[in-house]
Amino acid sequence: MKKIFTYLLVVLGLSSSALYAGGFQLNEHGAKAVAMGGAFTAVSNDPSAVYWNGAGLSFLRGTHFMLSTHAIQPKSSFRGVLPNVDEYKLIDQTFFPTNFFASHYINDQWAVGFGFTVPFGLGTKWDDEWVGRYLAVETELQVLTLSPVVSFRPFDELAISAGFVYSFANVLIERKNPQTPFTGDALIKLEGDDKSAFGYNLGLMYKPIDKLTFGISYHSQIEYDFEGTATSTGAQQLIDAKRLPMGDIKAKLTTPFNLAFGVAYQALDNLLLSADFQLVGWSSYDTLAVDFVDPNYTDVASPRMYEDSFILRFGLDYQFNQELSLQGGIYFDKNPVPNEYLNPSLPETDRLGFSIGAEYKFFNNLALRGSYLFIRGSELRIENSKEYYSGNSGFNGVYNTFANVFSLSLLYSL
């Protein structure tokens, strides 16, 4: 009888949760950049250049500080599983990524900057009894970075920059697992963090003529070695028999590189137009593997098969008068997830962003900026899902997503 249970396997497809993905990447670094649809690589005329394009620091005289906070409210619904069309909604959550930038112009050649940013900081939460609970209940990824940047301007028209990125991250994945043939579900929770991961960034800004600026910015991949624990809430018998995951786990993850090309044109004395093309190297994310330290558990790996994606951005900045300027922007963000691997832990679809914003200068050295960004995910109907919510039944259905993003920045100059 003991023997029978050596091949009893309550198979745990821990595999299927997306640990992070495009939708968890935050491009919200300062209200003005957001207001201009993120077409900021060739603009970068405030301390957030530390993130957008460090070379911009060389064109920014003085010493400046900028503190920004964003309120992000993602909304998603799923209707399915086809042929059923019951609707399930993501539980409302608001995320408040906050960032801080400082810049200092040393001389006509050198400038330095420092940034604290949250490049990933979103999550999703579904009801723990919903139809897709075996795929996702709660998923959250938070990445914080500290980044010093130095910029060098060898010629009047050209500046280049390099920055070092120190990053720490934590991740939470929670989902259910059926205990079939036994009764009930087990709740599986994976938590992990990496307290030190490193990356770099490079920037270039070129102003061939006064009215025209080109920018290139590169953010490297960052490899994270997550260490953490798996805990299961389920039948004690399954836990004792090591059929539910418990104990230390490790997982490697690589966040994608970002390569952005930007152009900005001063169309009128008081109107700046900008455009960006940003390449996101999501193909770094082809497999998600979770290793158990205890050899009694089988390590799991699942294909994610993300594809490189891109974001196309357009922005404008209009100087209304001495105190007030207005911004607007629009962008298109290509979904990196092939439809068949789309997972409700991150309902990814192609997205359009529409943004407006304003800056008001109270004093010469103090300005307040605010922006609103509406993100609209295109409706996505999936009929060939390889994400199995049960047995070999694909999680087919229709996703609708949108998000509201409110941003506020305070800019102070010495």
Next chain:
Amino acid sequence: MKKIFLSLLIVFAVVLFFNACEDRSDLTAPAPLNGKSGNADLTKYVAIGNSLTAGYQSGTLFYSAQIYAFPYLIAKQAGVEMTGLKVSDPGLGGRLEIKSLSPFTLYTNPNAGSPMNLSLPAPYQNLGVPGALAYDVLFATNKDNCASAVFAGTPNPYFDLVLRNSALNIGTQLQQALAQNPTLITLWIGNNDVLGYATSGGTAPSAPTNATQFQQLFGGICNGISQAGKQAVVANIPNVSAIPFFTTVGPQIALSTPWYQLAPQGVVGLVYQKTGGTIGVADSVSLLTGTNLVTLRGSSYAPLLGQPTGKFYRDNGLAIPIGIDTTKPFGFHPQNPWPNSLILDTDEIQIANQAVANYNSIIASTAANFNFAVVDINSVFNQIRQNDFTGGTVYNGVTFRTTFVTGGLFSLDGVHPTNQGQAIIANEFIKVINNKYNAQFPLIDVSTIPGSLIFAGKINYQNGYPILPPEVFKHLLF
């Protein structure tokens, strides 16, 4: 200039506004079937049967599992409601639960639930009565005139709970079915006519219902249905030797007994008591291959093999029979043999298999006579049993075997299917209904049916055998 900017802003605002409106596509849910598809009409579907039809599992009838009995699943797929006896968890006493998986230990839940809807003022549509024989469908109206009461002196209270004749006064399972003017009847009866014999190791009753009687009884039921102008879909009887109640303990004895040490002492196999009092020997190969089948009840006594013990007799309140010497090694000595009631030996297997073969040919020919469709459950289970040795049978991505507990098909009593086992059975019925009546009722996604083996607290175990206290099988009804 400002005009340009303002017009840009307006265009932008308009675009934003239209995009903010949700352009959600209309999705249409599948049209409700309301019981009808093709020529099939399940608007008043009635099921006649035994424990399998009632949704009995793990030694009792309890709500959280019985709602997955195949008749309810069929009704759900057809989009109709179905009434039936419901008993709150943990059932009417004696539910088997898992104390521990490794080592594997069972336990009997001492608590009992109660019937939930006895006062329904109409006959139940699910007329499955745990323990019912073919005889009962035609003749039993209460616990005191059912076959077990009449022939073995054991009243079966489920007849009172399901038929409720003291209030309804309608009569037998068949009469109650026809009184509802059913649009379709499923009939799955006859399992107990052989199972009682087999599970008691060929002792109680001492023979399966004989074929002639079965022919009269089954023919009588079908004739009654047909006379009333009703249609039935009937299922045949699965082979008893493919269920874990018989296939679990024997191989374990074969594998865990040190035969090479026993051989010099003249012990070449399990020494057991045959019907009639003679002694038989089941060697390890026969135990391994199922030529002799040790019942699941035997798992309580298998750890005692070779010991001088009379525990079996004490546990069951039996006097030690003449000629038995409990100081001799249990199961290895002709004077303290493995009890007859715990083994279905080659001869008895032959009798049980012959009975099943007879019943199934009777079921096939009778159904053909009345133009009723037949669900060949026997072939399905035989196929699953065969696939056990080649990786199992996959339904909707889930692999099933007939093995005890791990196989996913059978509940903890080793006889009755799990929820998912019931879903597989329901799909076989649906396929036949669809085929017979040119209907398109959807099949069940077996993987979405929840598990039904229940966990309890923890206790100890012995020698690698599952601990199945003797009282575990007190409530076993088929």
